[in-house]
Amino acid sequence: MSVEKVDTIIVGGGQAGLAMSEHLGRRGVAHLVLERNRIAERWRSERWDSLVANGPAWHDRFPGMTFDGIEPGSFATKEQIVEYFEAYAKQIAAPIRAGIDVTSVQQKAGGAGFLVETSEGSFEATNVVAATGPFQRPIIPTVVPAESNILQIHSNHYRNPGQLPDGAVLVIGAGSSGAQIADEILRSGRRVYLAVGPHQRPPRSYRGKDFCWWLGVLGHWEAKTRDPSMEHVTIAVSGARGGHTVDFREFASRGMTLVGKADFFKDGVMHFEPDLADNIAQGDANYLSVLDEADAYAERNNLDLPEEPEARDIGPDPQCVSDPILQLDLAKAGVTSIIWATGYAFDFSWLKVDAFDDKGRPVHERGVASVPGLYFLGLAWLSRRASPFIWGVWHDADYLGDQIAGRPENIAGTDKIASSAAR
Template sequence: MSVEKINTLVVGAGQAGIAMSEHLAAMGVSHLVLERNRIAERWRSERWDSLVANGPAWHDRFPALKFEGISPEAFPPKERMAQYFEDYAAMLKAPVRTGVEVQRVERHVGRPGFRVSTSQGVIEAMNVVAATGPFQIPAYPAIVPADAPVAQLHSSAYKNPGQLADGAVLVVGAGASGSQIAEELRQAGRKVYLSVGEHYRPPRSYRGRDYCWWLGALGLWDEVRIKPKKHVAFAVSGYEGGRTVDFRRLAHAGIELVGLTESYEGGVMRFAEGLARNVAEGDQAYFDVLREADAYIEQNGLPFPPEPEAWELLPDPACLTEPTLSLNLREAGITTVLWATGFKFDYSWLQVNAFHENGEPYHKRGISAESGIYFLGLPNLVNRASSFIYGVWHDAKYIADHILLQQGYMSYEKS
């Protein structure tokens, strides 16, 4: 039986895999993209119904294709995002095969490259790019036992309020996902508790420009002067046309804020102290952006209209000044705990020496410790931009350059 051979195999046909294909094709590198489901499947079926992109349409895209039929300032819904990547792949004539699962990758012995076992046979590749992204296995702390008298749901399985049993909901995690889901549940008439830990809370927009624009203008995408805290929730969202995530506003709308979820025993959930401090640190990050933006506008003489109301904070709600440190879930009427606590990696299929002891990829800018293995689409792969659509496109270009460079070494023959 013949074995298919290719220079570079890209695993995953989401935004990272499609970007990788574009750059490899432009450099004349033969490649194949394998996707176990459909193109951009996570946008289609692994998110809630009302999800929209975190950046506006003018920004959250690849350079060669604009969104049609949608305002540049709008935040495209998830179905439109999936269609965008499908259209992009068609425009590129990208060599994507869907419905093919990569089961195992292992290095050849005694010769270059890798043996890739898939659900449709074996492929041999000189390089493998893991473009499966960060959203692989839902992650949440083992705080509440599985047999506790409350339903537990990860945000990746949440679709809409009607999916949940009647009763109040405790949403754990106050990044973009948690804050948006909490607000949606409250608007649907639910009693909602929102567990807030450390977070980074920028303005959605300021003085007529979206935060994505300010990140670029102020050099914050590149993080030259700052090093953000690791594992801190990024509280910015395009929900309802794009509004700044404001925890005081959410509290005044009826959402009860609680601190970091700490433990559970006998039906009682306990929360850490420090809610007010976490909210204050988020406020500080928010005001830092406003100050830098004002200085930039003045320095460059830009005619952006003042926005004094952006500097105003709502009064502290009672749940912030007198925080709840414990909740009896039954007495509070809580029937669902919704964990908006992110994901962890699953590279069990990648049987190579490219990982730290804790299982995280060992790489620099996506170039792994195992020659010929690359990672793409991970948060902070290079900088803050790596988590955004435009950023992954540029990360892919760097990796494609490296693949071409290494190909030159392998083909060199001394005269």
């Protein structure tokens, strides 16, 4: 079987792969995007039915295209996001081949470049960009045995309350996904328990500006280094129902039972850590810190923004916080489902190169791997806080485009166009 040769192969046809394709195309670097399913597949099949973007349409997009038929301040549905990426791929004439699974990437023996094995044959590439994003392998802790007769699914398999058996639901994880899913299930009339760990809880908007705007002007999106103490802290924010600030006290006022971080399961009983009040308080502190920074910025820059003193009103702790449940007999509580909103792990098993540390994390500098010609894109904190978001990945791809086009192996071929790769 013949081996097809391409200057650069991009693995993944989501937001990272499309951004990388645009910037390589602008620089005349011949390339090919290999996607095992369809463009933006995770938005299509790995998200719940009612999901909308967590940022407004003016923010959660690429610079070269706005959303069609959506007000800038509204929140795009997952279907609209898929349509957006499909249209963007056409606009930039991205050379995408869908339905091709990359099974192996390894360095060529005795020479520069890579041998890429796929479900549709072999390729040789001078460069490879791993653009598979941060949501690779769902994490479900092995806490509750499978034989416990309780439905257990990860948040990426949750679609709507109707798919769950009758009974109460325990949602573990209170970041954006866990908070929104728990709220939706509660609104459907179910009994809901929500395990709340450490989290950040920014205001949806403040003084007439969305939190995405505030994080921009305050420099938070440009933060280069993650605070080690916040390594596993999630962000609770929502664009659902027109966008609103996530308020766990408000959840409790509507009947949701908040519990602390899940600890262990034994003899049908789930045990929780006694950290709920501290986690809620730390979330409040994060919320108020954003308001403080915003007020100081507005005063410093003489901005004529409406005052919003009521935003600082925080009600008393509900009983489930002041007198927390530390043990829950799931059968007695009628819990028949557990949804694990517990994040994702890397899965670079197809990338058979020495480019990872002892914990399996990519070794790179702003996406440039330790292996010449290998690049990573779309990962959290790749270069800054904005890196895994739609507009952030676009700017990271711009930087990597310069790195790839500037390699000696590519300079001689920058006048080539990827039309042959689009077959």
